[in-house]
Amino acid sequence: MTANVLILCAAGMLVSAYLMVGQKALFTAIRLYGVQSLLLAVIAATIAISQNRHDLFVTAALTVTLKTFLIPWFLMRVIDRIGIHREIEPFLNVPASLLVCLGLTVVGYRVSTGFPEGGQGVSHHLIGIALSMLLIGLFLMVTRKKAITQILALLTVENAVFVVAVGVTSGMPFIVELGISFDVILAVLVLGVLVQRIVGRFESMDVSRLSKLKG
Amino acid sequence: MHLLLVWTLVVPLVTAAVGAVAGVRRFRETVIIGGLAVTFALCLAIAGVFLRGTIPAAFGDALRVDGLSALVLVLCGFIGLLSGVYGVGYLRRNEARGLITPRMRREFFGLIPAYVFALLLVSMSNNLGILWIAVELTTLASVFLVTFHDRDTSLEAAWKFLMLGSLGLAFALLGTVLLFASGQGQLGEGMAALHWTRLMQVAPELHAYTLRLGVVFALIGYGTKAGLAPMHTWKPDAYGEAPSPAGVLMAAGMMNAALYCVIRIHLISKASLGPEFSGSLLLTLGLLSVLVATPFIVIQWNLKRLLAYSSIEHVGIMAIGLGLGAEAAVFGAFLHMTYHTLAKPVSFFAAGTIAQLYGSSDFAKIGRGTFGRAPVASALFVLAAVMITGSPPFGMFFSELIILRAGFLGAHPTITAVFLAALVVLFCGFVYQVGRLVLGPPRDPAEVTASPEPFDLGMGTAIVAAVLAVVSAFYLPGPMMALIRAATHVVWSGGGA
Numbered sequence: 158m159t160a161n162v163l164i165l166c167a168a169g170m171l172v173s174a175y176l177m178v179g180q181k182a183l184f185t186a187i188r189l190y191g192v193q194s195l196l197l198a199v200i201a202a203t204i205a206i207s208q209n210r211h212d213l214f215v216t217a218a219l220t221v222t223l224k225t226f227l228i229p230w231f232l233m234r235v236i237d238r239i240g241i242h243r244e245i246e247p248f249l250n251v252p253a254s255l256l257v258c259l260g261l262t263v264v265g266y267r268v269s270t271g272f273p274e275g276g277q278g279v280s281h282h283l284i285g286i287a288l289s290m291l292l293i294g295l296f297l298m299v300t301r302k303k304a305i306t307q308i309l310a311l312l313t314v315e316n317a318v319f320v321v322a323v324g325v326t327s328g329m330p331f332i333v334e335l336g337i338s339f340d341v342i343l344a345v346l347v348l349g350v351l352v353q354r355i356v357g358r359f360e361s362m363d364v365s366r367l368s369k370l371k372g
Numbered sequence: 373m374h375l376l377l378v379w380t381l382v383v384p385l386v387t388a389a390v391g392a393v394a395g396v397r398r399f400r401e402t403v404i405i406g407g408l409a410v411t412f413a414l415c416l417a418i419a420g421v422f423l424r425g426t427i428p429a430a431f432g433d434a435l436r437v438d439g440l441s442a443l444v445l446v447l448c449g450f451i452g453l454l455s456g457v458y459g460v461g462y463l464r465r466n467e468a469r470g471l472i473t474p475r476m477r478r479e480f481f482g483l484i485p486a487y488v489f490a491l492l493l494v495s496m497s498n499n500l501g502i503l504w505i506a507v508e509l510t511t512l513a514s515v516f517l518v519t520f521h522d523r524d525t526s527l528e529a530a531w532k533f534l535m536l537g538s539l540g541l542a543f544a545l546l547g548t549v550l551l552f553a554s555g556q557g558q559l560g561e562g563m564a565a566l567h568w569t570r571l572m573q574v575a576p577e578l579h580a581y582t583l584r585l586g587v588v589f590a591l592i593g594y595g596t597k598a599g600l601a602p603m604h605t606w607k608p609d610a611y612g613e614a615p616s617p618a619g620v621l622m623a624a625g626m627m628n629a630a631l632y633c634v635i636r637i638h639l640i641s642k643a644s645l646g647p648e649f650s651g652s653l654l655l656t657l658g659l660l661s662v663l664v665a666t667p668f669i670v671i672q673w674n675l676k677r678l679l680a681y682s683s684i685e686h687v688g689i690m691a692i693g694l695g696l697g698a699e700a701a702v703f704g705a706f707l708h709m710t711y712h713t714l715a716k717p718v719s720f721f722a723a724g725t726i727a728q729l730y731g732s733s734d735f736a737k738i739g740r741g742t743f744g745r746a747p748v749a750s751a752l753f754v755l756a757a758v759m760i761t762g763s764p765p766f767g768m769f770f771s772e773l774i775i776l777r778a779g780f781l782g783a784h785p786t787i788t789a790v791f792l793a794a795l796v797v798l799f800c801g802f803v804y805q806v807g808r809l810v811l812g813p814p815r816d817p818a819e820v821t822a823s824p825e826p827f828d829l830g831m832g833t834a835i836v837a838a839v840l841a842v843v844s845a846f847y848l849p850g851p852m853m854a855l856i857r858a859a860t861h862v863v864w865s866g867g868g869a
């Protein structure tokens with residue numbers, strides 16, 4: 158039962174990453190990120206119940222508050238204020254992007270077979286999915302032009318790291334996790350401020366225009 | 373619980389808080405300089421405690437100063453003080469031209485000590501989690517320093533800096549998680565499970581595959597912060613746009629702190645998997661950095677970007693020294709770190725003065741003959757160039773020689789030969805650039821009398837930094853040498869104890 162819930166949630170996270178790749182409306186992409194984080198919280202809570210580890214409940218609560226509500230709310234506010242709602246044509250079109258992501262998932266799963274648990278069990282799926290999400294996040298980052306999408310890609314990478322942290326290790330020390338969450342929220346705030354300044358200056362959040370500095 | 377460690381962190385934090393609050397300008401300037409001076413004194417005191425034979429620690433060993441920490445701590449404290457004093461002068465100069473708003477002053481006086489705080493936290497951290505958090509803090513503290521002048525290009529630089537930095541940190545976090553996972557439950561519970569010393573204790577039993585993956589991610593992640601190629605691309609932009617005092621903190625302070633993280637990871641890998649795995653990774657990244665920096669120095673068009681590429685070269689040299697796998701080379705790398713930390717501020721301060729005089733650091737706008745326009749700054753810049761290209765009789769000549777010698781005697785003579793060739797080209801390129809800039813008739817003789825070179829706090833700091841750098845080449849104080857040896861010992865013997 159526990160194993161099924163974990164695998165289902167992890168798979169859901171992977172699907173949300175794929176949907177993000179196929180998505181051009183920025184609001185939807187942000188909501189997808191919120192759902193993805195919610196699934197991460199469910200994973201943490203499930204492990205907390207099944208292994209009787211109460212500190213993971215706090216992790217789950219933190220994830221829901223920060224990543225499902227606070228960060229998406231903040232990013233939507235940024236978008237509202239600057240009034241740009243859609244991603245423009247990416248460097249690589251959507252069908253081709255999805256194909257590349259499929260390849261990345263295979264790579265992620267292949268790498269995950271080397272772990273002590275080997276090619277089976279829950280943690281095989283968790284690591285495989287986490288590594289695929291990491292690669293997909295990286296891919297999104299290099300192919301998309303809008304600043305908000307790049308932030309979402311970064312946050313997807315971040316979520317992938319948390320899947321490994323929650324699902325595979327016996328949980329990072331609690332204080333460290335608290336510090337990391339705090340830093341992530343701070344980074345998003347700083348990024349949001351930067352986006353607003355970029356839009357104020359260039360009247361666009363197309364980061365491919367940031368190309369004056371060379372050599 | 374060693375209170376010195378706590379104070380060393382509290383003092384810059386308080387300084388940052390006072391600096392960020394509006395107040396009389398003169399008072400805040402005194403607080404900044406005083407606070408950073410006290411911080412540096414505390415760093416020296418910690419190093420003193422260490423050299424007398426105790427290892428200062430606090431918060432259940434989460435903060436712990438061994439030889440490596442002590443060296444990086446002293447160097448970061450030194451850079452903090454220097455950039456604080458120069459920063460006050462820098463701000464005064466720009467204020468005289470009406471370029472500074474009260475908001476900018478608050479940002480500057482708040483962020484510089486905050487940055488120093490984060491650097492010191494990195495260098496005394498024994499816990500991989502805290503290490504990560506502290507490195508993230510350095511990134512966040514420096515973003516708004518990069519956008520300080522609020523130009524189009526500084527926004528671009530800050531964006532690239534933050535995106536690449538955050539990505540690197542995500543990698544470093546994954547690396548940390550995987551290192552933790554490789555312990556397979558042997559690390560215990562709570563905070564102590566992520567202690568570097570704890571990982572070193574159980575190193576032989578770590579799961580090899582997980583550890584390898586973790587080491588690769590962590591090295592790439594922290595390598596990004598150190599500016600090792602091919603993750604170096606943020607560096608020229610950020611250095612080019614940041615005001616010189618912040619540039620120095622990044623080029624010497626951040627670089628040392630990030631290398632500190634790289635070395636900690638390298639040591640875990642070395643203790644568990646043997647020296648080859650992470651050693652060859654460091655060697656590859658280091659050589660790549662030196663090779664990447666070479667052409668960009670030869671064709672450079674901007675003064676501050678020139679310094680950034682030189683900085684990529686130097687971090688490469690240190691990585692090569694660490695990766696060669698010879699004790700002498702490791703010693704050379706730490707000697708290089710020390711001399712680099714002493715010489716780099718001179719180049720940044722001199723370049724900053726020239727850039728402020730001309731209102732740009734673009735070669736095309738500066739033209740030639742800066743010597744006629746700003747003789748002292750230009751002379752300092754030439755001196756700094758001689759030092760950072762590793763010419764005799766200055767320090768970096770000797771440290772590079774030690775690394776090269778160890779390389780030729782050791783297992784990698786071919787790599788060392790390539791490295792040497794790159795160094796020669798780098799030297800020629802740098803000398804060519806500096807000669808082109810400094811020599812010749814000044815662009816407009818009338819300017820020289822209209823706005824002469826300033827003799828103020830900034831210039832004074834530059835001169836003091838230059839004197840220190842020159843003296844250090846001939847006389848490095850005994851305790852400093854002892855710290856370098858202690859750091860070498862930590863790397864070479866694994867130094868779990």
